[in-house]
Amino acid sequence: EAGVAQSPRYKIIEKRQSVAFWCNPISGHATLYWYQQILGQGPKLLIQFQNNGVVDDSQLPKDRFSAERLKGVDSTLKIQPAKLEDSAVYLCASSFPGVGYGYTFGSGTRLTVV
């Protein structure tokens, strides 16, 4: 089966600019997650979708970050405006809503804010 697709793979922007990341989950996976992973740390959950509804966005900095999953498939994460501390890898993951499968992660987008 095809994996979780993410693009772009790398992005360099200046602070205060905007950026968007795209994710296409594994077909049939109802649950989609966006994680932020800062170098040397574990992934931190930003937002969780179940189909096209938000389940948890408690750790999403909503003043600058937004995400959507309009048709319950693809998702987009946006940062506007970016700050230096947003430099990280943004990982998208998807899963079946069942136990024991774990997530399947995409390759991630490495964002550098200069």
Next chain:
Amino acid sequence: GQNIDQPTEMTATEGAIVQINCTYQTSGFNGLFWYQQHAGEAPTFLSYNVLDGLEEKGRFSSFLSRSKGYSYLLLKELQMKDSASYLCAVSGVIYNQGGKLIFGQGTELSVKP
């Protein structure tokens, strides 16, 4: 709240056995996962424990004690390619209702010849 602790880094010798520990405190528990992450790559699923005891998968085994809030990942017959970060993650809500995983900081394992 939820807290997951694991050592920051470990070093071991090729061919040896290494045990990576993880302790957790969560408001709810519905399983513990271990992931492997090579530098610059996405995490990949290694194991899942929801009941107490040992789960074995080839050279990798994972153990869980729910009463102690403790898990370990055991890697046998270490190979150079096992050098990676190992992430412990806990599902703190009912998984089939959209449970989310909370990750520890990861343990950077270096395997030396």
